[in-house]
Structure formats: structure tokens, C-alpha cells
Amino acid sequence: AYFRQGVALQYLGRHADALAAFASGLAQDPKSLQLLVGMVEAAMKSPMRESLEPTYQQLQKMKLDKSPFVVVSVIGQELLTASHHGASVVVLEAALKIGTCSLKLRGSVFSALSSAYWSLGNTEKSIGYMQQDLDVAKTLGDQTGECRAHGNLGSAFFSKGNYREALTNHRHQLVLAMKLKDREV
Incomplete structure (x- = not known):
């Protein structure tokens, strides 16, 4: 359900809300590759792509791009930087639920x-x-x-x-x- 919600919000152009939906799903099921991939794809299709892409490439080099906590927390901090405060709270609190x-x-x-x-x-x-x-x-x-x-x-x-x-x-x-x-x- 979180995956479908994230995709729907993404198509509506509500990128921050879409990322929050994917993160909420990962907080419930941190092992879901579908949610993790969906979140990364949504982030890369969002207006934050330019600022997020170099960081994501570094995560790939360090083999941290499959860590739900790391990906969710990085995206949450990018949302904060982009002044999407409500969505950043949802995403960052999801990261804490995922844990590290x-x-x-x-x-x-x-x-x-x-x-x-x-x-x-x-x-x-x-x-x-x-x-x-x-x-x-x-x-x-x-x-x-x-x-x-x-x-x-x-x-x-x-x-x-x-x-x-x-x-x-x-x-x-x-x-x-x-x-x-x-x-x-």
C-alpha cells in the first residue's frame, strides 16, 4: 500500500509526500527492496535530483546504497535542506524506526x-x-x-x-x- 501511495503521489507531482510514503513503508518493512528502489527512483525523479545524485553515487561506491537506514536518512536530510519540513520529519523518523x-x-x-x-x-x-x-x-x-x-x-x-x-x-x-x-x- 505504501509503495502504491508513493507512486501515485509521485505522478501527482507531490515528490516530498511520495518520499514520505516510501519511507513510512520502509519503517514497517525495512527489507522491502521494492520500497527502497521505489524511494530512490522517486528521489531521482524529483527536483532534488541535482543535489542528491552526487551523494547517492558516493553511497553506491561505499556499498551503502542498499542500506535502508542510510538511504532514508540521506533523503530525509535532503528534504530538510529543500525546506520540506513536514515530509522530512516523516522520513527522518522512519529512519529511526528502521534503526542502525x-x-x-x-x-x-x-x-x-x-x-x-x-x-x-x-x-x-x-x-x-x-x-x-x-x-x-x-x-x-x-x-x-x-x-x-x-x-x-x-x-x-x-x-x-x-x-x-x-x-x-x-x-x-x-x-x-x-x-x-x-x-x-
Whole structure:
């Protein structure tokens, strides 16, 4: 059903919605080659082809073009870049349902979801994904990622008027930036 929905939406010119349908199907059945191929074909027939094709060629070289998590998360991030925020949320959350053992890749999806929800005006969901992104960065020992996540959280809490949390996160960001000798941050 998801495959047929994706094809129908694609023919209607609703490319972002078509990609969301394929991704939703893959979240239910990650081993479906039909859904994966359909999603890639739909992406390559969409207005995102120009920006997506070089990335997809790299995935082919690394033999990651058959990984549902990788393909779905890459397409989700492209949708986000193209300002299809609603569809990007559906696709990126489908990637999380598909799952991966790579913390770094999962962290990338958390970060993208926080941006998508922020753009949609859903601050609570955005903060939730920012915190998950921070947890992953800490687990990986990625101080640059921690610094970025603390900065995002500080800004988000500030926008909500939660100045204590904002200050705490910006202080953490400052300490990490000083450790990293990152004068720009």
C-alpha cells in the first residue's frame, strides 16, 4: 500500500509526500527492496535530483546504497535542506524506526529532526531531539558535537524564556569552545 501511495503521489507531482510514503513503508518493512528502489527512483525523479545524485553515487561506491537506514536518512536530510519540513520529519523518523547500530549516524538524524521540528515551530519536540543529539555526542566523545548541541539547546531554551537552562547550556558551550580553542563559537 505504501509503495502504491508513493507512486501515485509521485505522478501527482507531490515528490516530498511520495518520499514520505516510501519511507513510512520502509519503517514497517525495512527489507522491502521494492520500497527502497521505489524511494530512490522517486528521489531521482524529483527536483532534488541535482543535489542528491552526487551523494547517492558516493553511497553506491561505499556499498551503502542498499542500506535502508542510510538511504532514508540521506533523503530525509535532503528534504530538510529543500525546506520540506513536514515530509522530512516523516522520513527522518522512519529512519529511526528502521534503526542502525551506528551512534554517529543516529546522532545525525537526531540533529536533523531537531532542525525540522524547530522550522515547524514545535519547540518541545525540537528540544527533545537536541537533547538526544547531545547524549550521542557525549557518548561518542565528540566535543565539537557537544558544543554545537549545547549552543542549540541554549538558544531553544532562551526562545522559551527558560533563561536558567539557556544560561547553563551556553556556559557548557563556552567551556567546550575554550577547550577546542574555537574562537568563532
